[in-house]
Amino acid sequence: MELRTTYTSTDIDPREARRKAAVLSIFVVGSSLVLSISMGAVLSISVVDALTRATTSWNYARARRRSIAPHGAADWPGLPEDLLLTVMAALDVPSIIRSGAVCTSWHSAYKAFRGLHRLPPKQAPCLLYACDEYGPDAAALYCPSTNATFRIPFPQPPDKSRRFAFSCQGWVFAADEAGDPYLVNPTTGSRAALPPFETIYHGESHYDRDRKNALKARLENRVFRPTVSWAWHSGYHRVAISAAAEVAACTVLIVHTPDQWRLSFARPGDKRWTFLCEEEFQDVLYNDKDGLFYALGLDSSVSTIDLAGPSPTVTMIMRGVSGWCDPTKYLAFTPSGELQQVWRIWSHPHFSVKFMVDADAVDFANEYGDAHNLNEPDANDDDEQKTSEVTTIKLLIFKVDIGRQKLVELRDIGDHALFLGYNTAMYFSTKDFPVFKPNCAYLTHDCFDFKPTLPTDTGIWDVNKGSMQKLQDAWPYMYSWLDLPAPIWITPRF
Numbered sequence: 001m002e003l004r005t006t007y008t009s010t011d012i013d014p015r016e017a018r019r020k021a022a023v024l025s026i027f028v029v030g031s032s033l034v035l036s037i038s039m040g041a042v043l044s045i046s047v048v049d050a051l052t053r054a055t056t057s058w059n060y061a062r063a064r065r066r067s068i069a070p071h072g073a074a075d076w077p078g079l080p081e082d083l084l085l086t087v088m089a090a091l092d093v094p095s096i097i098r099s100g101a102v103c104t105s106w107h108s109a110y111k112a113f114r115g116l117h118r119l120p121p122k123q124a125p126c127l128l129y130a131c132d133e134y135g136p137d138a139a140a141l142y143c144p145s146t147n148a149t150f151r152i153p154f155p156q157p158p159d160k161s162r163r164f165a166f167s168c169q170g171w172v173f174a175a176d177e178a179g180d181p182y183l184v185n186p187t188t189g190s191r192a193a194l195p196p197f198e199t200i201y202h203g204e205s206h207y208d209r210d211r212k213n214a215l216k217a218r219l220e221n222r223v224f225r226p227t228v229s230w231a232w233h234s235g236y237h238r239v240a241i242s243a244a245a246e247v248a249a250c251t252v253l254i255v256h257t258p259d260q261w262r263l264s265f266a267r268p269g270d271k272r273w274t275f276l277c278e279e280e281f282q283d284v285l286y287n288d289k290d291g292l293f294y295a296l297g298l299d300s301s302v303s304t305i306d307l308a309g310p311s312p313t314v315t316m317i318m319r320g321v322s323g324w325c326d327p328t329k330y331l332a333f334t335p336s337g338e339l340q341q342v343w344r345i346w347s348h349p350h351f352s353v354k355f356m357v358d359a360d361a362v363d364f365a366n367e368y369g370d371a372h373n374l375n376e377p378d379a380n381d382d383d384e385q386k387t388s389e390v391t392t393i394k395l396l397i398f399k400v401d402i403g404r405q406k407l408v409e410l411r412d413i414g415d416h417a418l419f420l421g422y423n424t425a426m427y428f429s430t431k432d433f434p435v436f437k438p439n440c441a442y443l444t445h446d447c448f449d450f451k452p453t454l455p456t457d458t459g460i461w462d463v464n465k466g467s468m469q470k471l472q473d474a475w476p477y478m479y480s481w482l483d484l485p486a487p488i489w490i491t492p493r494f
Helices: 014-038 045-054 060-066 081-088 093-099 104-115 228-234
Strands: 126-129 138-143 148-153 166-168 171-175 181-184 191-193 217-219 222-224 236-241 252-256 262-266 274-277 281-287 292-297 302-306 313-318 328-333 339-347 391-401 406-410 416-420 426-429 440-443 459-462 467-470 488-490
Touching (some): 081 104, 166 236, 166 488, 236 281, 252 281, 292 328, 391 440
Antiparallel strands (some): 126 488, 138 148, 166 171, 171 181, 181 191, 217 222, 262 274, 292 302, 328 339, 391 406, 416 426
8 A cells, every 4th residue: 555645835855755755654554554463553643753753864765766666566575674773763662563563574673673672762651451342361551642552462361350460660560360470561471470479578467267268358337358369469569670671680679568568579580579677668669860769658758778789778868757658659750850759649438537747847838737637528529429439639749858858749740741550650741742731640540448349540630720530531532441450551661
């Protein structure tokens, strides 16, 4: 199939127009060919624009002589590999993988590109979720930047008795039927085994004496007994993975719930998890700029963890400021390297949360008193909604001022979008990815207390207005996801 593109602008050289038409032809044709393979994936105009920019240095005469006949059929399989590598460097990872399925020569170029161990510089987050359309043996990967959905074969895919545990550095931390964890790259299928669940400190406390039933979880007016499989998977709360070219060289740090929110770490191939310390934590992340892990305590204290030396070193760099842990808390680094805390406060249908903080250690923007009840529901809250689902009612973003030992509330994150859920918190520039709204947080459900029983709370939080838009309303063309497991954000990688 040949695409003919007409340029009417007098500012474009005819040769440049023909070169641009050729590039557009390549990938429109490529998309058509891959369409039948990838079940509906289509490149967006923004990606095509990126392709055009990426090939501005390509010599038109050489491309025309070697691969493109202006008035005849184009020899798409005959495109030179160096041109394909240049173009792939401008694509997101799902589109690169898709282009490698077009033909043998393009697949060779794709393998060569992967061998370079070079990710394109700007990768947008995608949403990984389970849906009825793809059945029990696969998951859906939705790419908002291209409006494309991919069917991802998933080993032992999550269902209502299990979940995606976490995503970090392009990997998904998941677990098999026995609850033993592993890392999987959903875009390539690569896997790396991790030590079994039973080697985690006090992992046996998750079960009754017969090891047949999970311990009961009480929800005020009801008692929920999760399946054994669900209990295994609920044992993992947060995950951080060190950056490494090869997954076998990485270190995995987890917050696990047997024995109350402790930290353990391991490397692929280890026999056991190594218990780290007695303190309790809610979030962890890895900073590739200094090679340290950062851990967020239940009291909002922050510690650095050095796992690169002969023995682990834990150093507190920010004191605790709060007395209880009901808000879901995250650590995040901004693109400029600023350390932040984010508190996500829920409206629980079964009880009201009172959350007290040290007023001398937190600088709120304006509206709170000295004793802060941060989860006080508004008078106009929908009572019916509060009895049927968990809802985000506040999102507080703080700069961690280590010098002053204070948290300073921010009311604006500028031209950035923040992605939170069962993933490492991520910031992205909305100038690079205009499909995302500036000064907004994209949230997926990760309310630990109620994840087995209630619908997911997923949407776009406007930081300035303090309001939530349902994600289904913003992206209506996605397949509907299952309430369980909750969707997760992931930045694809090779």
